[in-house]
């Protein structure tokens with residue numbers, strides 16, 4: 419699972435020439451200032467994170483490359499990549515990084531920045547809408563199952579209003595926009 | 599071992615996936631808690647944790663929602679227990695963040711003030727099984743086992759967000775392993791024990807999610823597991839319900855019953871299959887019932 423297929427295609431290093439004019443030198447500072455981004459610059463490109471990842475063998479940009487791309491300032495490529503959304507958030511990479519780079523957390527930061535720019539997969543946006551309009555991700559459809567188990571029919575203690583109230587002042591509302 | 603003079607009391611954060619998709623998990627947990635005199639008080643007026651999905655697109659929204667839940671628990675100060683890895687991860691991560699980042703805590707508390715709340719960090723979020731392990735303890739649990747599951751091979755799927763990041767979750771695999779062994783069952787080791795069930799990626803790439811579930815089930819089966827245990831509704835969906843999907847997409851039949859841990863413990867404590875809601879499991883749990891009726 420953890421092997422990368424090196425027999426075909428380019429080797430696991432960045433071989434395409436990088437267009438320097440498109441680099442954003444502030445990108446790395448931005449990520450470093452975000453939650454758990456501090457250790458970003460400690461990365462020494464060992465690619466242990468990639469070796470630990472159960473799904474990177476299907477990715478164009480591997481986890482260690484994404485980290486390198488952030489350091490280089492390849493903002494556009496990182497924030498428009500599918501990889502950050504395909505990350506399972508399983509933390510296998512982060513747990514094994516010898517330099518304590520919080521790889522998974524940094525991908526969470528990237529997703530937030532991508533979302534801010536409107537880069538968000540349709541099904542994830544649908545969840546945003548669900549939370550903003552219904553205030554929950556799952557709704558009871560089979561209350562008899564709950565009653566069979568001696569439980570009250572509705573979700574106990576759940577306030578759907580609280581989350582709606584909070585998210586209408588945050589990015590969720592911006593993302594969902596007027597289509598509520 | 600401290601002698602407890604009064605009932606251990608907890609705030610229960612049930613989330614929305616367990617009560618909607620796994621009423622049997624909820625009921626089995628309540629019964630197990632009762633068997634060990636743990637008092638669980640449902641938290642009132644709390645919001646959905648938003649799951650890692652909300653964290654991905656709206657970090658501040660996710661922090662505020664979960665800080666609010668933590669602040670509500672702070673009112674009575676009892677620790678929070680939850681049966682869901684997703685809720686656990688959200689609450690624990692936000693708790694950890696707010697404990698270590700004064701600036702964000704001040705900012706969040708400003709927002710919470712409007713709701714008459716304050717995050718103090720008194721009530722710690724914990725997974726229900728961790729509370730069982732530390733507060734009740736393996737010895738006490740063993741004393742109450744009346745129907746030991748002697749020798750039944752169980753594969754444990756911990757779930758990513760229970761184990762990692764370890765400095766945040768503070769959960770060690772041994773906890774659940776010892777809890778399973780306390781029932782008399784034997785833990786089946788399998789190569790992919792750490793690997794993700796695929797639940798998080800379901801909205802983005804369903805095929806990948808199915809493939810990951812399949813890898814896990816295969817690995818468990820090949821190692822000789824008679825059934826599997828999980829402590830999360832999302833993992834449960836991937837490993838139990840998804841077996842129906844795998845029959846369709848890959849034509850493969852695994853017949854590997856997946857029980858949530860309180861169901862296993864409940865049975866070993868002498869509860870019957872109805873009490874722990876075994877009938878609601880998607881893959882029939884016959885092997886374990888056959889064993890118990892022997």
Ligand code: SF4
Pocket residue numbers: 460461462463464465466467468481482485514515516517518519521
């Ligand atoms: S494991 Fe850590 S140090 Fe090694 S490449 Fe990945 S992020 Fe960099």
Ligand code: SF4
Pocket residue numbers: 467470471472473474481504505506507508509510511512521522
């Ligand atoms: S957290 Fe994401 S990048 Fe890291 S190992 Fe898991 S899937 Fe790969």
